[in-house]
Structures are given as C-alpha cells and as structure tokens.
Amino acid sequence: MLVTIDEPFNLAATLESGQAFRWHKAGDVYQGVVFGNVIEIRGVPRGIEFSCLPDAENDIAPLLCDYLGLNIDLASVYEAISVDKHIEEAITRYSGMRVLRQDPWECLVGFICSSASNIPRISRNVEDISIAFGKPIGRSIKRHSFPTPEDLAEAGEKRIFRLGLGYRATYLSKTAQAVAEGDMDLASLRKDSYGHALEALVTLAGVGDKVANCVLLFSLDKPEAFPVDTWIIRVLREWYLDEAMPNSLPKMRAWAQGYFGPYAGYANQYLFHERRRRDRS
C-alpha cells in the first residue's frame, strides 16, 4: 500500500537512529514488528510503501503513521529548536528524521536492555526476548510479537538471564512484575506531566535518569525529555558547556532543556545522530 507524505520524512534516519530495536534492513526494505504485525516499509519519492501481516493495510496505515511520528508538525519543531549553528547543521543533514511514538512497554524493555551495551547487542536481546516469550505472527516462524508484561513476569529472571541479558535480567524481571501487577500504569503516564512521569519511571528497577528520558521521549509524548548518554555528554562538552562546568547528569539535562526548550528531545535526537555519524566516518 502506498502512503503519500507531504511533510519532510527521512525513513532511514528515523529507523536507524537508535530509537527502536526491532527493525531489520534488507536492501531498501525495513522489516519490523509493530502492533502485532510484521511490517515491511520502503521509502518512495513522495512517501512510503508498506505491507503488513496479518492485519489489513487499511487498518494499520493510520497506526503506522502515528508510530512513525508523522502527526507532528516538524516545521514548527525546527523553528523552536534552531537556536544555534550546530543544531541547524544537524537538522539540514537529517531533515525529516522523526521521533518515533512507540509502545511504552516495549520501549521500556528495550532501553533497560541498553545499559552498557550497543545497538547490535540490544537488537539481538530484544529479538531473543520476543522469540522466547512472545508469539509467532501468522504462519511466520521468523518474527514474534513482543511479550506482554505478564508474559515476561511469568518467564522469570532465570529464563531471561539464559538469553544472555546478564545483570539486566534482574531489572527486567522486577520491572515486568511491577507493570504486570498494576503497580506501574505506563499508559497513564502519557497524560501526566513530564516531571511526574519521570519521577514515576525512575522507581522501576533498571531505570535511571537516562533510560527514563528515552522512554518519555520515544513513547510517552514528552518532547522535552532529554536523555543524557555518553554521546550527548560529548556533544555538550565539545559544543556547549565549559569544561569546568559541573557535569552531573541531571544538571546537564536541565541545562539542555532550558537551552533548547519544549522540544529539547528533538534537538537531542539530531545532535546524537550527528555526533555518532561523525565518529564513524
């Protein structure tokens, strides 16, 4: 099915910028699992072409656009965060990169897995978790739905550990229990304020300031969220903050949120992507 998109959209940058971990690229096609569907997307000149299984494309199309962050007016975001040369350069280079709007539970699990790890490994971890505790989709034996909090809580720490998650297995097991038992209502955090939602998230095992801000930005409608990881620390040190400045994580985050404003998270995503690319080339 063809979906025309009139606003700027960069499919590759959106799916390859470390926001989600279940997209595989084969040629010019991205395959992923969203809404319990195996989805394949290809960028075309004026939009995207996609297919999905097992649901009808007509039903999935609006959900997919929402997931891809296409319901946000990027032009006004750019206007808000274009406060200096560095950010303007990154915007120019990755124009159309979106912030995804993911399922909060899956996003949370992905970023708990991310601590002291790297994208290839996180992807493998998340895929292994899906295969072990999710359900095969349609007749495909290759891709599986993402397990529910109940699925993961029942699986238990031991079986998670055996997938090679290391010390993260404890975090995942505890957090899954908290969500499954209703001690943590992730969906309600979408309507909460940024501050309150952050406060709630960091009570979960394996969730500190960085992971919480990733979940807030990529799944809970909090565009002011600003995850400070080692790449962003480099950006801030090299381009923004004096070296003598105190470098505690929450202080750096607060500074950036004040500097970039209500859409600081978008600035974060562009600077992050730009800084990593620069290191690789």
Place this chain on the structure above:
DNA sequence: TGGAAGCCTGGTGT
C-alpha cells in the same frame, strides 16, 4: 552528596 567500583556479556584491540 558526589564519585567510583561492580555487574553479565560480546566485541575489539594487543
């Protein structure tokens, strides 16, 4: 209250 060590594992460098 800040800062450093430890934690599982896999990849990378020596």
Place this chain on the structure above:
DNA sequence: AACACCAGGCTTC
C-alpha cells in the same frame, strides 16, 4: 592464542 579492556547505564557503598 589468550587476555585485557570497555561499552549508548544502574545500583550500591
């Protein structure tokens, strides 16, 4: 080949 060292971080002391 075998062995350090470290990574997109959290927790604990």
